[in-house]
Amino acid sequence: MECSDWDIDFTEEELQSIDAIFESYKPPVAADCDGDHRPKTRRRLPDSLFTFSRIAASSSSSLLPCPRNRFTSSYRDTSKMRYPAMTFKGHIVYSRTFSEVEKAADELLKFFETMNGDGNRPVIGFDIEWRPIFKKGATQSKAAVLQICADVARCHVMHIIHSGFPQNLKSLLGDSRFLKVGVGIAGDARKIFKDHNVSVDALEDLSRLANKKLGGEPKMWGLSSLTEKLTCKQVLKPSKIRLGNWERNPLSAEQLNYAATDAFVSWHLFEVLNRLPDSDTHTNEVAETVAPSSVS
Template sequence: MDRSGEGKREEELGFERLAPFVCECEPLSQEDLEAIDATLQSSLPKPSTTNNNNNKRPFASHSPPRRSSRRRLPTSLIALQLPPSLSFSPSPGHLKTRLPVMKFCGKIMYSRTFTDVEKAVTKFLKIIEEKKRDMIQIPIGFDIEWRPTFKRGVPPGKTAVMQICCDTNHCLVLHLIHSGIPRNLQLLLEDSSVLKVGAGIGGDASKVSRDYFISIKGVEDLSYHANQKLGGGPNKWGLASLTEKLLSKQLKKPSKIRMGNWETPYLSKEQLEYAATDAFASWFLYQTIKDLPDAQEVADKSIEVDGAPQQ
């Protein structure tokens, strides 16, 4: 049966349906298209000249191109039709993605007089007692600050600030250089059931003991704790390096704050946030590290699996 007539009729009907969408304008000549193409090509970013075997055309087809009698649009016009998200050229000002910043977002309880420190510690102890209902040993993030010295032979200042944190909501910043250590704070520091955690905390505990003649008990160094879990040799981890390694966040340590005057009559907002974040990071890191399996246990299980008889 001859269907050539039907095919021709279907083609004519197809053009009739497309008629409302056809742009009624004069067709562009070849010279017009070449001129447009040259203008647009000059405004597009130059392709990289780096010799890379992986530099292939996006959406390249492995089938041979079809021949067509229709006039093709300039390649520059086709490129401009692609959405920005499909651009395969790196932005000239592209910067390396930075890690999110670690920051304490809870309530900072700042105290600078003997009475205020005593009251703040009393409230903190009530929170600790509530947590003891569920845990035998309560971890708190612990850190201290003091005024540095830049003269040879001059010892560093006395412990000026102590910060302690027990969760995501509460952090004490105690300005000890003005208040001293009340009796209830001393009892907290000497309570071994309250675990004080921090990076290099042994040195901090010794300094507090020398400065205020008290003994801090229940101390655990995050660096030692991390080495037990991570393996790979004894590494001396700092608080910032552990935060980056385990939490994928950056702990900012600006020198103007870290090496600033912690004996000032009143701490600035920046100093308070810095101090609270350090104590919070210590507490949070302990929660993260304690849930990790020991490196030796992982190695032993790996040996058991490798040594299992093959089926």
């Protein structure tokens, strides 16, 4: 079902974004049979102007419908429409030493064991950061920071370049009962193994999952593009933080927020995608609904 089929109440923030677009589009004013112009409306927009990401109608998600520009060939740059930032607003647990990381991993293991005992497979938003090297041909820096997030309340940022890997953290990452999710997560897992000889198992790439759920031509989704597609929010990636020194001790508040948000967004996007039906299942259901009966 297209969101345009729904009766949607736009928020004031969405209306402001829509108004900004309308300022760039001035359609001819239609006249009625008596020559009187139709009154202008500000907030009731024709459904045909928008298409939205397909979302399961029964979903309890807080996703916003994403308006896409379908006005004229002279105005197609949807990048001008700015979305609110997606940020992690829970508690960030920052661990820098071996004992701190060991304690954090122990708390996470107990939390995941409880979830697993309730019949719910734990899902972990997973990401890593490392210090960039700008000299051509230089060896890439080792993974410096590891982020783990499994709910909206708490995210762990572990400074593994300084703390190393306690055995319980190795066990957590290698436990196939706990699903680790992220965009390009297989590459992150390979880097962790190459840099620290630690295996990360049970991986789910969000780009692959998105293609399975959304259908259409397969795409190489990035974290930012997938966030905008599914939530109408944007993941801020300021270069001064993204390309900063992730080996500095301690990390800055900005670095901690950036790192925690990346892991949180990965976890959140999986939860959103997991509630959607597979694209082929959805297509089959629609076909069965509209197919004529074969009974004579």
